[in-house]
Amino acid sequence: KSYMAEPYKIKVVEKIGVTTREQREEAIKKAGYNTFLLDSQDVYIDLLTDSGTNAMSDDQWAGLMKGDEAYAGSKNFKTLKNAVQDLMGFEYVVPTHQGRGAENILSQITIKEGDYVPGNMYFTTTRAHQEMNGATFRDVVIDEAHDSTYEHPFKGNVDLDKYQALIDEVGADKIPYICLAVTVNLAGGQPVSMENIKAVAEISRKNGILVMMDCTRFVENAAFIKEREEGYQDKSIKEIVKEMFSYADGATMSGKKDGLVNIGGFLALNDPDLYTKATALVVVFEGMPSYGGMTGRDMEAIAIGLYESCEYNYISHRLEQVRYLGKKLEEAGVPIVKPIGGHAVFLDAKEFYDHIPQDEFPAQTLAANLYVESGVRSMERGIVSAGRNKEGNHYYPKLELVRLTIPRRVYTYAHLDVVADSVIELYKNRKNAKGLKFVYEPPVLRFFTARFELL
Numbered sequence: 305k306s307y308m309a310e311p312y313k314i315k316v317v318e319k320i321g322v323t324t325r326e327q328r329e330e331a332i333k334k335a336g337y338n339t340f341l342l343d344s345q346d347v348y349i350d351l352l353t354d355s356g357t358n359a360m361s362d363d364q365w366a367g368l369m370k371g372d373e374a375y376a377g378s379k380n381f382k383t384l385k386n387a388v389q390d391l392m393g394f395e396y397v398v399p400t401h402q403g404r405g406a407e408n409i410l411s412q413i414t415i416k417e418g419d420y421v422p423g424n425m426y427f428t429t430t431r432a433h434q435e436m437n438g439a440t441f442r443d444v445v446i447d448e449a450h451d452s453t454y455e456h457p458f459k460g461n462v463d464l465d466k467y468q469a470l471i472d473e474v475g476a477d478k479i480p481y482i483c484l485a486v487t488v489n490l491a492g493g494q495p496v497s498m499e500n501i502k503a504v505a506e507i508s509r510k511n512g513i514l515v516m517m518d519c520t521r522f523v524e525n526a527a528f529i530k531e532r533e534e535g536y537q538d539k540s541i542k543e544i545v546k547e548m549f550s551y552a553d554g555a556t557m558s559g560k561k562d563g564l565v566n567i568g569g570f571l572a573l574n575d576p577d578l579y580t581k582a583t584a585l586v587v588v589f590e591g592m593p594s595y596g597g598m599t600g601r602d603m604e605a606i607a608i609g610l611y612e613s614c615e616y617n618y619i620s621h622r623l624e625q626v627r628y629l630g631k632k633l634e635e636a637g638v639p640i641v642k643p644i645g646g647h648a649v650f651l652d653a654k655e656f657y658d659h660i661p662q663d664e665f666p667a668q669t670l671a672a673n674l675y676v677e678s679g680v681r682s683m684e685r686g687i688v689s690a691g692r693n694k695e696g697n698h699y700y701p702k703l704e705l706v707r708l709t710i711p712r713r714v715y716t717y718a719h720l721d722v723v724a725d726s727v728i729e730l731y732k733n734r735k736n737a738k739g740l741k742f743v744y745e746p747p748v749l750r751f752f753t754a755r756f757e758l759l
């Protein structure tokens with residue numbers, strides 16, 4: 305057997321669009337060669353993101369019917385709170401509309417002007433909230449994380465020397481918390497080891513700095529620990545998850561990933577004073593503390609999703625699916641980020657189109673060409689996403705990537721075969737590809753709405 309079969313069967317199906325190459329050429333031109341601007345109806349296999357694109361289970365759909373939509377004291381809030389207490393061990397839960405809602409509240413209750421927030425690589429919305437509250441973000445991930453080919457089992461680890469150096473430089477009183485992402489999205493879905501989490505917590509406790517996890521993809525992190533870290537092979541995912549969070553003071557969660565739902569998130573905390581501050585803000589930005597940004601039925605679905613996510617068969621199948629695609633590409637010589645991460649396979653567009661200079665947008669070009677080739681939608685994560693500096697020049701990020709993000713429980717191995725075959729086909733014809741130039745460039749977060757034309 306070359307792969308693990310799906311640990312679920314199909315009960316409901318959704319038709320997907322089948323288009324001709326001519327139609328796709330027309331569609332991508334209309335979308336300004338930006339996959340964010342394509343209509344989903346024109347997409348065959350949608351690997352833009354794993355966020356909010358999950359397939360819910362029959363139990364979750366049944367849970368929706370149990371929604372208690374009371375304005376205050378919904379019973380589903382208790383279900384969610386119990387699930388978070390049981391699985392993660394946090395005392396308090398503040399429901400939010402999605403991950404960035406939790407990031408907003410956490411940043412406001414902890415950061416003061418002039419502070420620093422260290423993190424193991426940045427994430428766009430997370431850093432934006434830290435900066436909007438007056439903090440400076442400092443990247444303390446290990447150097448290897450910025451090198452696409454470096455094989456490291458825990459490439460999301462914090463460089464403890466970098467962390468200590470920041471404390472020595474600015475003083476612990478200027479660091480309200482360290483944002484520890486488990487796993488690290490922009491490094492390629494790379495995990496953090498338990499040993500590293502423990503060490504980060506030790507330094508933090510000694511210096512009075514809080515450990516706040518971005519636990520958006522925490523189950524993927526736990527599964528990598530089980531696979532790769534000495535002493536964890538015989539532990540259950542639940543046990544590993546519990547231990548991971550035992551080193552944290554709180555966490556922000558986007559339920560749209562490992563919560564196995566389409567919308568929702570929360571902020572989890574242990575400190576009663578911080579919780580009180582968070583409830584004072586959640587009523588301003590989201591809603592009553594007992595629903596925040598979610599309906600009762602959404603809270604029920606995410607509570608069930610958290611449990612399903614921690615099932616070993618579910619998560620090992622997910623990691624295998626992602627690896628299946630990655631290995632097929634690797635065997636054909638296609639340059640990808642290694643090791644293969646938890647939620648996506650990242651194509652190294654700098655290598656793939658080594659004749660296209662970075663300011664002619666190799667990753668943007670590759671994402672557009674992949675769509676034309678087979679109707680597969682992916683996401684640029686390179687120079688276009690990185691934006692411009694204050695002087696108005698492009699940032700030139702080391703990693704110029706295309707992300708093939710796998711939604712949870714949505715696609716089969718046959719879909720992934722289509723994806724692999726079309727990427728390999730493009731790779732064979734790579735010399736024919738030409739870059740792009742901007743015809744419209746928005747001032748911030750330009751990747752969402754920028755438009756290009758062929759050079």
Ligand code: F0G
Pocket residue numbers: 352353354355402403404405427429430485489518520557558559560569
């Ligand atoms: N943290 C990480 C690591 C994320 O990947 C995301 C979202 C968020 C926080 C914000 O959560 O979207 O629920 O507000 N990542 C999505 C992606 C958008 O495509 O990677 P949100």
